[in-house]
């Protein structure tokens with residue numbers, strides 16, 4: 001290479017670097033907006049099922065405030081804890097790539113936000129996330145009352161992979177407990193073989209509807225629509241532990257998304273939604289202007305002898321705008337499956353398919369280099385609780401259950417020597433059966449792990 005060529009190639013590389021920096025700046029400029037929210041955790045009184053209780057909320061609301069952004073935006077949420085006990089907030093379904101510090105599970109990625117203090121979360125959404133997600137408390141079972149929706153609209157300048165809806169509505173399904181759920185859980189833990197408490201009723205946008213005790217027309221959520229218009233209904237199952245069926249009388253639901261991704265459109269007369277799941281559906285107001293029940297009820301089991309569950313059906317009303325005489329009683333969705341309708345539950349599940357279009361691809365790794373064998377079990381575990389020996393049912397993963405270590409594991413990981421001082425169960429990994437995964441045997445017992453090897 002001559003000196004002239006060297007100068008030429010140097011200026012060429014300089015141009016490349018400048019162009020790269022400029023394009024990086026341009027990318028930065030179109031990366032999206034930044035939003036700031038303040039969440040104040042505090043006790044608020046609510047009256048349901050004829051009784052008033054105080055429970056933790058965000059900004060006094062149940063469900064809590066909605067985070068509404070466009071794809072590619074960033075959100076900072078400053079959580080101020082004005083309540084009496086420490087909690088964290090988790091951004092359910094938000095990928096938070098390389099941003100675990102803001103993920104939220106207490107004693108996994110952070111310590112609790114103690115009363116009188118605050119913590120600011122930086123919530124980073126994946127560029128492939130669009131639709132509905134949600135947030136909730138991630139300490140004890142406080143999420144029963146501390147939760148809300150996250151709406152991710154298409155990025156500025158883009159639109160939905162279906163005709164733009166005329167409007168939208170959020171439907172947040174929740175559980176209602178007359179008592180304090182965390183106290184009830186604590187009590188149940190001390191009783192052998194008692195499972196987690198059933199809720200007393202289900203809620204739609206915080207209301208139980210008008211089929212339960214001490215309810216009336218003012219205790220039901222109403223959604224007003226215009227005849228002929230199509231709406232995007234964003235449904236979140238924020239119930240603590242139940243799969244729920246949901247249907248709207250005489251109106252079909254066209255499923256278009258779940259858990260912040262688009263699905264192939266499919267028309268159904270009911271949905272089944274798991275706890276933690278979101279489902280987006282299009283609803284066209286194409287029936288006679290009137291009032292129609294929307295209803296949610298639990299899917300329990302195929303076994304009709306199972307009767308110990310929350311058998312309350314939550315209701316809300318879809319009402320058309322305009323002049324008509326409302327019915328004395330709105331029509332009820334006859335397509336809403338019953339508590340033990342396993343067939344309807346199973347029929348629904350395969351309907352969810354990724355859209356997987358060129359604009360919304362699903363990049364699943366195709367080259368498999370490592371195979372992992374993972375067992376998920378519910379077993380009896382023996383442990384000591386307040387001085388007594390207890391046998392209790394608990395979940396395990398690869399024969400290891402989890403006990404809250406009381407410190408932040410992520411932080412401990414970065415202080416490696418600190419981890420080693422707690423390394424009793426650092427790597428405890430065993431299967432039942434001499435060869436795996438060929439032998440499928442009932443795993444009878446497991447250990448309680450407190451640490452994770454990464």
Ligand SMILES: [Cu+2]
Pocket residue numbers: 090092093136276
């Ligand atoms: Cu979650």
